Amino acid sequence: MSEPPPYTAVQGPPPRYTLPETFNIGRRNVDLFIQPQQLKGHLSMLHAFHSLRVTVESNDEPRFPRNIREMEPENRWGWFVSIAVERFERWCRSLGEWCFTNLELALPPVDVLMVWHTYLLNPIWYAEDTAHISAVAHLPRLTEYLATNIGSPDLLITISPHPDRVHNWEHRTNTPYDPWDAAAAVTNKGIQCPYCEHRMVVPFLDPLGSGYAQSNFVARCVSCGKKFKKDMLGLYKFANDIAEITGFLSGTLHTPYNQHDTARATLIKKRIIAGAKLPVSGTITARAFMEKLKFDPAMLTGILNTQIQQRIGRRILGAYTDDRPFSVELVGAVLRQASFVRKMADLGWTEPDFFDDEGEMVILQHCVARYHAFLALMVDAPGSFFVPTLDIDLAWHTHQLRANHYHTECKQVVGRYIDHDDKVDEDHLATAFDITCRAWTNRYGLPYTYCGCPLPGTTLGQRLRNALSLHRHREQDVLVPPPDAAAGTHASDHNAVYINRKASEHARERRRQKAERRRRRAALDAKDKDEPKDAPAALRRSNRNETDRGTHELAFFYPIPLYIGVGSWLFSPLLTSLAWLRVGCGRLWSSVCGASVWRRW
Structure with missing residues (x-):
């Protein structure tokens, strides 16, 4: 087996973000349904x-x-x-x-x-x-x-x-x-x-x-x-x-x-x-x-x-x-939609001169890329109810304004007509959003949000699949947002409604408490992680995402157990039973579990 090429430092600024001209959605390679200018x-x-x-x-x-x-x-x-x-x-x-x-x-x-x-x-x-x-x-x-x-x-x-x-x-x-x-x-x-x-x-x-x-x-x-x-x-x-x-x-x-x-x-x-x-x-x-x-x-x-x-x-x-x-x-529909409009205004995206600079247009290019990836997620799981983030929702709305095209393109590519329901119970949306986060990470090997919200936990098996995906599908880097677009990946909860107000308020408080505990446990877990410098960049971003605190109000979150680092004593029997992974998979296992675990093993 030949040795891998030596590492060479790259001089100059990072490569410019380029929006692909086509996307794979299901079994089709399609032209973009919408453009950043739209x-x-x-x-x-x-x-x-x-x-x-x-x-x-x-x-x-x-x-x-x-x-x-x-x-x-x-x-x-x-x-x-x-x-x-x-x-x-x-x-x-x-x-x-x-x-x-x-x-x-x-x-x-x-x-x-x-x-x-x-x-x-x-x-x-x-x-x-x-x-x-x-x-x-x-x-x-x-x-x-x-x-x-x-x-x-x-x-x-x-x-x-x-x-x-x-x-x-x-x-x-x-x-x-x-x-x-x-x-x-x-x-x-x-x-x-x-x-x-x-x-x-x-x-x-x-x-x-x-x-x-x-x-x-x-x-x-x-x-x-x-x-x-x-x-x-x-x-x-x-x-x-x-x-x-x-x-x-x-x-x-x-x-x-x-x-x-x-x-x-x-x-x-x-x-x-x-x-x-x-x-x-x-x-x-x-x-x-x-x-x-x-x-x-x-x-x-x-x-x-x-x-x-x-x-x-x-x-x-x-x-x-x-x-x-x-x-x-x-x-009622206009009143509900006004909430989303206000969120776009709070991001500053509706300001007349916000996207006049060509460099800022990368944010809208990223919205377009993530929206097409969102459609691909729907094709992969036709029975699921997925919840968009703010940036995806903006692109989704823009596609819907092209009503005749939207209807035809959804049927051809996704296989069914996709509605956009703005009257969904808040607790149901919270559950669906956690499911969406998991499905996105499993599909693309990347976090669904970068806004600082505490994300659902990740099991050991999922973390292995994500790392494999990261090594195989580097083209998914187009879905990684530039820093200025991170706030747009917050959950788009403008369509959350109370079906039963008392029950919904109780569920909201329960999710708030769970999210706070998730943050604290993630912070403690982060101290125990000795993350290697050569770990995949998206994986490092995912770890930071678990501990960063956003400046916005929490979106809906359904209580899901927080991922506990592999370095925890709870996993020592599991590490012993997986000793075969050491042969031929050392670097991968190190990137997933952390160098400190690999050294102790």
């Missing part, structure tokens, strides 16, 4: 959205009515988002063939763009809605235009729009183009009574807290005199979809493997009609369905539970929470 443009949009929120919450806009200015900042932001969703709905309903003659004239103001952006980040719902709901049927063509311009978003978020664009907007939506003028002008919403179908107008805000944009919404019909809430409006929307002969119920048409499963959707609809004891064939009116259910939303829940799987039933019910045409409750 991430930069997306961040410019997020900067505009964040500026909206800062202005609203800081009460810096003098055009707000007095009752708005007296609100708490969080409530004022919720009201502003409600107005933006109303404007988005009016815009969607105004779209038609006319807009395709000049797409630029059809583009909306920045507050409506914010709502549209959030809608796109629910890719399965967006694809299904635009396929079967007439109110949003024209959005895909405009979405393609948005995808084309995302790398240079000045056209999308311009503060000086063309006068024809302003005129076109005001003529077709009957609201001012400027978001601040519109916020002061849009005070009422038109609805239809679910009992007598009388059209009426309700205020967005009411002194008693019962306005449409408030949590305790309730209205009394001026015709029949009956009171109703949003759940009744949702039931009425459901009844209208049941009554539409050629239509489908939201949540039934799109599956992970079939974008238009009309046979499934038709069967589900027939089962619900039969469960309501109405004729499956023949004409059914919305009022007849409502009367059969005695105008009780709870009866619909009971029918769904008996006629179809509960998982499908919950998905359907989630699409009928109010009378808006969208299957996503967009006000």
Whole structure:
């Protein structure tokens, strides 16, 4: 056996980070789905959205009515988002063939763009809605235009729009183009009574807290005199979809493997009609369905539970929470998404000049690389639920804004349509994030995060596999972030929600205590490690990652036992039983366990 080449010191700066032109995902070698320039443009949009929120919450806009200015900042932001969703709905309903003659004239103001952006980040719902709901049927063509311009978003978020664009907007939506003028002008919403179908107008805000944009919404019909809430409006929307002969119920048409499963959707609809004891064939009116259910939303829940799987039933019910045409409750979705936008702003990434320097663009190149590696992880484990870090989530969101491409590319490469659920229980996310950390390390031989959070433990067998991977797959170095990108590898927990608040708070405290103990044990373990200088660089980074303390708040962490160094007396019987590894594997074993263990052995 020939001797290895002698070590030679390398002079000069380290080699420049280069983003590969293709990635291996599953059995395919694919071109990049997104480019760093598109991430930069997306961040410019997020900067505009964040500026909206800062202005609203800081009460810096003098055009707000007095009752708005007296609100708490969080409530004022919720009201502003409600107005933006109303404007988005009016815009969607105004779209038609006319807009395709000049797409630029059809583009909306920045507050409506914010709502549209959030809608796109629910890719399965967006694809299904635009396929079967007439109110949003024209959005895909405009979405393609948005995808084309995302790398240079000045056209999308311009503060000086063309006068024809302003005129076109005001003529077709009957609201001012400027978001601040519109916020002061849009005070009422038109609805239809679910009992007598009388059209009426309700205020967005009411002194008693019962306005449409408030949590305790309730209205009394001026015709029949009956009171109703949003759940009744949702039931009425459901009844209208049941009554539409050629239509489908939201949540039934799109599956992970079939974008238009009309046979499934038709069967589900027939089962619900039969469960309501109405004729499956023949004409059914919305009022007849409502009367059969005695105008009780709870009866619909009971029918769904008996006629179809509960998982499908919950998905359907989630699409009928109010009378808006969208299957996503967009006000809540925008409020949740604002948390992620704020995290991007806290990193400084949304600042207009942050990525003007070519050297800083390496951060976005790294985001792109890690996102494609994340997709490859999904291919390797199709049944798993993986949680992205902030940098991966940014790239994932950017890919979703290219809605038509995203849908096609996911199906071709991953084998199924990948949704982006922003309503997942916090404790479930914590468990899934630990699983993601382990899967990433097993797959690439590198830590998943570099932000300083205490990571899940690593068993001896996993550590051996990681070292083998490091020796064999040096091309994975493209996944190692530059120092300025480390903060972006923090867990993206913006989509964590409380399903059971008391239980979730108890679980959070338990994870916090476990994480603190993990840190202390890692610090003690680090003192016992005599790490060799020739250990793989990624392994040394992993060890440091276990003890570094981040400057951010802990992400969700599920309690998993901390890795105990091999130097511990607990492992001495194991070392004896593995003495065969000394032959031919000495250097590898030393790099995994530490030189001090090798010397004692």
